[in-house]
Amino acid sequence: MVSGSFxxxxxxxxxxxxxxxxxxxxxxxxxxxxGNEKKGGFDANEVIFGHILDAHEFHFLSYEGSDGKTHHATxxxxxxxxxxxxxxxxxxxxxxHHGEEEVNGYKLADGKIITTDPAxxxxxxxxxxxxxxxxxxxxxxxxxxxxxxxxxxxxxxxxQAPTGWQNAIEPVITFIRDEVGKSNxxxxxxxxMPYLLTVFFFILINNIFGLIPGSANVxxxxxxxxVLGVIAFFVIVFSGNSHFWAHIFNxxxxxxxxxxxxxxxxxxxxxxxxxxxxxRLFANMVAGHIIIICLISLIFIFGNLNxxxxxxxxxxxxxxxxxxxxxxxxxxxxxxxxxxxxxAVFIGMAIEExxxxxxxxxxxxxxxxx
Amino acid sequence: xxxxxxxxxxGTANAGGAIxxxxxxxxxxxxxxxxxxxxVESIARQPEAVNDIRTNMILTAALIEGAALFGIIVGFLAxxxx
Numbered sequence: 001m002v003s004g005s006f007x008x009x010x011x012x013x014x015x016x017x018x019x020x021x022x023x024x025x026x027x028x029x030x031x032x033x034x035g036n037e038k039k040g041g042f043d044a045n046e047v048i049f050g051h052i053l054d055a056h057e058f059h060f061l062s063y064e065g066s067d068g069k070t071h072h073a074t075x076x077x078x079x080x081x082x083x084x085x086x087x088x089x090x091x092x093x094x095x096x097h098h099g100e101e102e103v104n105g106y107k108l109a110d111g112k113i114i115t116t117d118p119a120x121x122x123x124x125x126x127x128x129x130x131x132x133x134x135x136x137x138x139x140x141x142x143x144x145x146x147x148x149x150x151x152x153x154x155x156x157x158x159x160q161a162p163t164g165w166q167n168a169i170e171p172v173i174t175f176i177r178d179e180v181g182k183s184n185x186x187x188x189x190x191x192x193m194p195y196l197l198t199v200f201f202f203i204l205i206n207n208i209f210g211l212i213p214g215s216a217n218v219x220x221x222x223x224x225x226x227v228l229g230v231i232a233f234f235v236i237v238f239s240g241n242s243h244f245w246a247h248i249f250n251x252x253x254x255x256x257x258x259x260x261x262x263x264x265x266x267x268x269x270x271x272x273x274x275x276x277x278x279x280r281l282f283a284n285m286v287a288g289h290i291i292i293i294c295l296i297s298l299i300f301i302f303g304n305l306n307x308x309x310x311x312x313x314x315x316x317x318x319x320x321x322x323x324x325x326x327x328x329x330x331x332x333x334x335x336x337x338x339x340x341x342x343x344a345v346f347i348g349m350a351i352e353e354x355x356x357x358x359x360x361x362x363x364x365x366x367x368x369x370x
Numbered sequence: 371x372x373x374x375x376x377x378x379x380x381g382t383a384n385a386g387g388a389i390x391x392x393x394x395x396x397x398x399x400x401x402x403x404x405x406x407x408x409x410v411e412s413i414a415r416q417p418e419a420v421n422d423i424r425t426n427m428i429l430t431a432a433l434i435e436g437a438a439l440f441g442i443i444v445g446f447l448a449x450x451x452x
Contacts, residue, residue, distance in 0.1 A: 279440055282443075
């Protein structure tokens, strides 16, 4: 019977030799095999990214016609290109015939416009579907809000009861003004209400439109949310008073050795807070769309294995999709509200007046009077 | 050691991304579960404050979801970037 410590030594020795003298064998792993996985079946990647990313047309559906060719039901959008060598080119995206043809030396590859001649550089300024949807939403918002404002000026909704769209919009505006504006910005809320209301309605209406099948994913585009975040950053920074900057670079009530770290953290915080706004809105919108598309794609993925499983998966998949769709409507409102509210909170922190702790507290009596 | 070769495979990036996203989801689940617990207990203590509590609960849940989605986006980037 060997002793305990010798046994452990044996175990250690054997484990070491196994680790040091083992070899990992890889099966014949060709690196070029990656692209051939889903050809001829259902390419989930292509469907998902085709819905999430920007495109030069509004694509509603594709079907296999009786002549065997795929037909697409799309709304083509204008393509506007500028090249320093070739000048301006404006044409409709239907000229590309979904990437099969080449127009004026430009080709459509993977949704991007490239030139066939490597010496020519092209700048793509097209009206893609994100741009068109944004312009549509802005037009609707402007017309709606200006007409409602004019109604208020005429007295409808002030001396008489509100009518029409006023009934829908007034509670929302009042909610933003009271809960988001007044409670975070105090007495100076009126200066920031136009910005906060614009941001809220822009994000809300774009979120709602993005849920319509076939529409563009505007707020799920990092460029759009980045611009919203950058504008919020500038509003926060330019409304900061001296008290705000003093607290950033000289935090009060902090021991001396912690101060350098805290100043760095506070300074980075100025940039990280709008960055969090950007990522939160972008990630929520993109994640929601991807979940909906993936749930529907499950039907086709199962259908590729066996048509019976595909049909069987359909009720479950559609059920889940409806459930997630309703949650996405809630998320649309919620994310718009959260973006606006956090921007208001940050502006409120920037315009905060210093509160003096000393002078007011002496006036209170004791709670227990003996 | 050959162990290092395994780490540099392409599949490891996908696995790392997926595991990271899963962990972020676990974090979100725990966090929002705690919010739910606190909210439901507060409603039980004071049923007339239901509306205020519900508003704050949904708000805090959305903020935590933001943090979890940070993690998911990073996991996705790990899969997509080379």
